Amino acid sequence: MLGLPKVTELSKQLPKNAIYAKFQMNTTERAKIDADISRITIVNEVSSARINIADGEQVKxxxxxxxxxxxxxxxxxxIITISKLIPxxxxxxxxCGNEAKLATYHTKLMQTDWKPKDDLSIELKGLNMDAVWENIIVQIGGITIDQGNTLDEQIAVDEQRMKLQKxxxxxxxxxxxxxxxxxKFELAQQINKFKQELEGC
Incomplete structure (x- = not known):
């Protein structure tokens, strides 16, 4: 799947009951998950033991x-709840049907657009697992990291830009x-103030 190496493939069903138990969910919360999700399967484990990429300091x-x-x-x-299920x-x-999208949770939920499911792929780029994982977040979030920024700093800057533009x-x-x-004049002044802030981001 996703063009990942065959050695990473798994097929391990994750029962929804395990989610309910872990998060001690009430009937309403269970109903919400049931309304959205049909089933969950762990399909790959990408690790330095399985592929020829060194361990990262944070990500193994x-x-x-x-x-x-x-x-x-x-x-x-x-989807955020599912992301927090396994540490x-x-x-x-x-x-969903013949379409699929990629998502991951990193400070916020990031998602790609819907595509025909056979067109989905992900590239493993980086010298160690830290870099590989960061590049995956960048690919899914469509993030361009400005020089001198860390990934988290860039996400915060992008969020601020979005708020100002709104x-x-x-x-x-x-x-x-x-x-x-x-x-009208007061509003124009406010708009200019926000535009200057946006340029400074």
Missing amino acids: SFFVLLVVLKRKNFEDKT QNMLLILE EIDRLTKLAKNEKQPKK
């Missing part, structure tokens, strides 16, 4: 989980519909 291995979904408009919270780095293949769009819409010149 990661698992690939195939999550078969009942619907495309699943709740993010369900390991996890790459999730979210599959605010600029919101205020621009307000300014467009504002009739009072004084209020």
